[in-house]
Amino acid sequence: MNILKWVGPVGLLAALVIGDQIRINRPAHKYRLTMEVETPDGVKSASNVVSVHPYRGYQPSGxxxxxxxxxxxxxxGGRNLAALMLHDDKGSADFDGANFVAMRAYQAAGRKIAFRDVSSQTGAVPVTGELMPVLASFTDPRDxxxxxxxxxxxxSPxxxxxxxxxxxxxxxxxxxWPIDFGGGLGEPVTRGVTAKLPWATSEGEAARAxxxxxxxNTPEPATALARK
Structure with a gap:
């Protein structure tokens, strides 16, 4: 009986902790980045879903x-093209661009929105100019x-x-989230870059790339390819 009296409080505490973790980690929005390339064999395309997370922790900054x-x-034919999670800021590596590309692309398309409004937007908009991620190709995807x-x-290369x-x-x-496994549960974040670039999560190999x-000499270079 003494144990049973703690079931309610412990269960409530667990619910509060889980709920708070969901609040902290739930994405503000998700976006799908799609790349289409015209080739002599027709149009080829690939896309990934990325989630964007504002800081909701308890420290004064984030x-x-x-x-x-x-x-x-x-x-x-052994050819490939990658849109990295990296932007070029006047010759410097900009890793924050991937966090704001959706908001900025909608703004560039004429929608006067703030960061909090991205999740309510519909339809695809172009990514051009300074919003374009860095593009790279790998002669040997294993190297x-x-x-x-x-x-x-x-x-042309x-x-x-x-x-x-x-x-x-x-x-x-x-x-x-966190049970966004597809369909009515929501679009899951896309994984699988290591199936195409086996070294992608290695900081040393990503630095070489x-x-x-x-x-x-870029800090945390693997975040240009995969972000957990």
Whole structure:
């Protein structure tokens, strides 16, 4: 009987702790980044869902973070194109751009929205100009040092007739995080970059890749490819 009297309080405490963790970790919004490339064999596309998380902890400061993987598109014939979770800020590596690309793309499309409004947006909008993530290709996907940077308006190193058709972003439902397994439960964050780039989560190998495309000595380089 003495044990039973604690069941209620302990259960309530557990519910409060779980609820608070959900409040802290639940995404503010999710977005799908889609890349389409025209090739001699037709249009090829790939997309990933990323979740964006504002800081809701108890420390006096914190920052927005995101979770998800870079988009890696297999073009066939050993060719590939990756949209990294990395932006170029006047020659410096900008990792925060991936956190705000959806908001900024909707703003660039003429929607006067704030960060808190992204989750209510519908439809895909273009990602262009400074909003474009860094694009890279890997001569050998198993070797990080074979990375080379490509420009959105020139994919000729990938072959004649290959060009970037579009990069778009679209807000998708948050769903019932953390049980957002798809369908009515919400879009899950996309994983699987290591199936295409086996070294992607290795800080050392990711550093080699970023150095090869012009961003040497970058802190936490693996976050350009995968964010937990």
């Amino acid at each position: 920052k927005v973070t995101s979770r998800g993987d870079a988009v890696v598109l297999d073009l066939g 990080a040092s074979t990375a080379r940077r490509l420009q959105p308006d020139d994919l 990938l072959g004649t007739g290959t060009r970037l058709r579009s990069v778009t972003v679209e807000a998708v439902p948050n769903g019932f 970023l150095a090869a495309i012009g961003f040497p």
